[in-house]
Amino acid sequence: MSTATTEVSAIDTHARVPVLLLLGFGLVWLLVSGVLALMASVQLHTPGFMAGYAWLTYGRTQALQETAFVYGWLGNAGLGLGLWILARLAGSSLRAGNWIIVGGIFWNAGVALSLAGIMAGDMTGHALFQLPSYAQPLLFLAVGAMSVSGVLAWSDRRSEGTYAAQWYVFAALFFFPWILSVAYVSLLASPLRGVLQSIAAGWYAQNLLTLWLAPLALGAAYYVVPKITGRVLPVYQFAGLGFWTLILVGSWTGGRHLIGGPVPAWVPSLAIASASLLVLHYLLVLLNLRGVFGGGGTSMKLLAFGLIAYVGGGLADAVLSIRSISVITHFTYFAQAQQQLALYGAFSVMIFGALYYAVPRLAGRALTSATLAGGHAILIMAGVVLLVVSLGAAGWSQGHALLDPKISYPEIAAATRPWLLGASAAQALLLLGNLMLGVNFALTLSSSLLASTAPVYAPPAKLAASVS
Amino acid sequence: MKNGPLFFLGLFASLTFSFAGVVLFANAQLGGLTPYYDDAEGKSFPERMPGVAERGQLVYRDLGCVSCHTQQVRRPGFGADQARGWGERQSVARDFIHQPNPQVGAMRIGPDLTNLAGRKPSALDAEDLMKLLYAGQGAMPAHAFLFETVKVSGQVPAKALKLTGNLAPASGMAVVPSERAQVLVAYLLSLNTVYDYPESRPFVKAAKKTEGGIK
Numbered sequence: 001m002s003t004a005t006t007e008v009s010a011i012d013t014h015a016r017v018p019v020l021l022l023l024g025f026g027l028v029w030l031l032v033s034g035v036l037a038l039m040a041s042v043q044l045h046t047p048g049f050m051a052g053y054a055w056l057t058y059g060r061t062q063a064l065q066e067t068a069f070v071y072g073w074l075g076n077a078g079l080g081l082g083l084w085i086l087a088r089l090a091g092s093s094l095r096a097g098n099w100i101i102v103g104g105i106f107w108n109a110g111v112a113l114s115l116a117g118i119m120a121g122d123m124t125g126h127a128l129f130q131l132p133s134y135a136q137p138l139l140f141l142a143v144g145a146m147s148v149s150g151v152l153a154w155s156d157r158r159s160e161g162t163y164a165a166q167w168y169v170f171a172a173l174f175f176f177p178w179i180l181s182v183a184y185v186s187l188l189a190s191p192l193r194g195v196l197q198s199i200a201a202g203w204y205a206q207n208l209l210t211l212w213l214a215p216l217a218l219g220a221a222y223y224v225v226p227k228i229t230g231r232v233l234p235v236y237q238f239a240g241l242g243f244w245t246l247i248l249v250g251s252w253t254g255g256r257h258l259i260g261g262p263v264p265a266w267v268p269s270l271a272i273a274s275a276s277l278l279v280l281h282y283l284l285v286l287l288n289l290r291g292v293f294g295g296g297g298t299s300m301k302l303l304a305f306g307l308i309a310y311v312g313g314g315l316a317d318a319v320l321s322i323r324s325i326s327v328i329t330h331f332t333y334f335a336q337a338q339q340q341l342a343l344y345g346a347f348s349v350m351i352f353g354a355l356y357y358a359v360p361r362l363a364g365r366a367l368t369s370a371t372l373a374g375g376h377a378i379l380i381m382a383g384v385v386l387l388v389v390s391l392g393a394a395g396w397s398q399g400h401a402l403l404d405p406k407i408s409y410p411e412i413a414a415a416t417r418p419w420l421l422g423a424s425a426a427q428a429l430l431l432l433g434n435l436m437l438g439v440n441f442a443l444t445l446s447s448s449l450l451a452s453t454a455p456v457y458a459p460p461a462k463l464a465a466s467v468s
Numbered sequence: 469m470k471n472g473p474l475f476f477l478g479l480f481a482s483l484t485f486s487f488a489g490v491v492l493f494a495n496a497q498l499g500g501l502t503p504y505y506d507d508a509e510g511k512s513f514p515e516r517m518p519g520v521a522e523r524g525q526l527v528y529r530d531l532g533c534v535s536c537h538t539q540q541v542r543r544p545g546f547g548a549d550q551a552r553g554w555g556e557r558q559s560v561a562r563d564f565i566h567q568p569n570p571q572v573g574a575m576r577i578g579p580d581l582t583n584l585a586g587r588k589p590s591a592l593d594a595e596d597l598m599k600l601l602y603a604g605q606g607a608m609p610a611h612a613f614l615f616e617t618v619k620v621s622g623q624v625p626a627k628a629l630k631l632t633g634n635l636a637p638a639s640g641m642a643v644v645p646s647e648r649a650q651v652l653v654a655y656l657l658s659l660n661t662v663y664d665y666p667e668s669r670p671f672v673k674a675a676k677k678t679e680g681g682i683k
Contacts (some may be wrong), residue, residue, distance in 0.1 A: 043609065044577070044607070047604055047606075047607055047608060047609040047610075048604070048609065048610070051604065051609040051610045051611070051612070052610075052612060052613060053613065054531075054611075054613040054614075057531055057532065057609060057611065057613075058532065058535065058536070058609055059531050059532015059533055059534070059535045059536070060531070060532050062532060062535045063532055063535070121530030121531070122530065123529070123530065123532065124529075125529040125530075125532070125534055125569060125571065127574065154472070155472075162475075167475070170475075171479055174476070174479055174480075175479070175483060178483055179483070182487060182491075186491065191568065191569075192491075192495060192499070193498070193499055193501070193564075193565055194498075194501075194561060194563075194564030194565045194566075194567055194570050195498070195561045195563075195564045195570055195572060196491070196494055196495055196498055196499065196561075197569075197570055198570065198572045199490065199491060199494045200491045203486070203487065203490050203491050207483075207486075211483070244478070244482075247478075247479065247482045247483075248482050248485075251482065251483060251486035252486050252489065252490065254490065255490065257574055260540075260542035260543065260546050260547065260558075261540050261542075261559070261572065262540050262558070262559040262560050262561050262563060262564065262572065263494070263498075263561060264494065264497060264498070264561075267490070267494060270489075270490070323546075327546055327547050330547075330574075331538060331574060331575055331576035332575075332576065335574065335575070336575075402547070402548060402552075402576060403547060403548045404548065405548045405551035405552045405553075409578070409579060409606055409607070410606045410607075413606055413607040
């Protein structure tokens, strides 16, 4: 039993309430965003759906589902796991847990206020930055409060050295308030002139993915993978190079979405060049984390899938941002496919994988249903593949049709409709899968709360090895 | 990475560098763009948006029209923007300098709207746009919530839509646009980038114009 006691330590019991609170909030938003995403997807092939309600017109459901997914689900779950990982790697109990709870409540109040504001028509109109101006201070303060715990865990760490997972999580904690406040000032408080807003909004949206969501997901993966395999990460000496490549180069890749637009040509050119340089980061991450392909439980399957999506999506971004391909795919569903591959296939699935590792340890008992966990993993992987393939195919046909002026808009809509139906089916699969996760999480938590005895979870023997 | 302060300095410097390089540098280049004064016409371009159109742009933004429509024409030869009649020249940064909330967009589920009011051979008029908004068309959803169905006592309101077929309201009723619909249509009717700035002309064409061939 000594291995079990080192696995489920005081760190986890201290972290239990704050971290599970964030994960629980995240799962609620995941389901909300799933319903909204399904609605938005149906509206694309059946425009009459919910068209009578101003607050659910397509322009708004699209903004709603994106906001609920990114800030509600990925934000909550990523921050929760990240703070837990920082505490664990520091080797000391999670401190300032109350700050996480208060921050978590503020954060989720901010997300709820944002969704209500978007329904009422207060969105900013910038992709991935639709948060109404009055909700943003809440999110800013919330992440500040939660970071207190992260800063303490960083400065409290027992060993002088640091691990890759710590760099990534810490960078994410640091970057989010930075980019949010910069975007707030340059887009809302004193907006830049004209098309400069598009450049600033593109910079924010790219950094939200590159410097916030990607580090949170990678931090989780860099922590969980060696824990499960029980081995030191291969070519770990290059993990630092991979990290700094992402931070230094990834931040410049936002202008890809302005190719051919009313901006100076250097904006997209710089982004295309940076996207090519970023290939180094993806290759190093693949080398470091290649242990996930060794097989294992639900966690490992999801992490392996997420890693393929992350690296594959990154390489695809580099190739597809070239102007001669962008002229076809730009402005089409193909761009949505690429975004979903990153947001859902890479970030979300990696977080799912880490969740299956973390929740039993935090709750102090194994997940109630292994069947629900397995079913969730299968539905999510199938859903992501179907979603990305459907949107990609819809976008490819739409892009080619747009290049031929003789093909009218109704003809384009008819040609893409079957693929869009496929995308809706994918959203339904994803929603169903996430319901299974939600039920499993709720059952595990309630059985943990009902149990009067101390935690009884003992991880399988091969998980006991602790290598970071 | 044992040195904490150095680590933070690195993070801070990376992001500052990219913000300065992308946003501030672009701002230094474009932030001071002035309207272009044309001696022959005796006025500056782009012209200011009418106040009502500026209000309409806010309606356009809050309904999320930008999630399906772009307002940026790519240069002739790059994509089929010109062939589709969306514009004879590429959109340039100067087109947007008077717009408080530019709606450049990144999706073309519907057509580009940069020059909606200047379509050749005939552009949609206010009535067409009202009907389009009310009933929807093809992949575009109806926006009937921007209209009110009112009871007619006496004369039919002048603004009432002339609807026929199964769209027509019950007898004694009329569909009138709300104020939001009216400012939105005013905005859509203001969308027209007519003036050809020096920087919006294709580079090659300008070179050909010079006497004595290229260069």
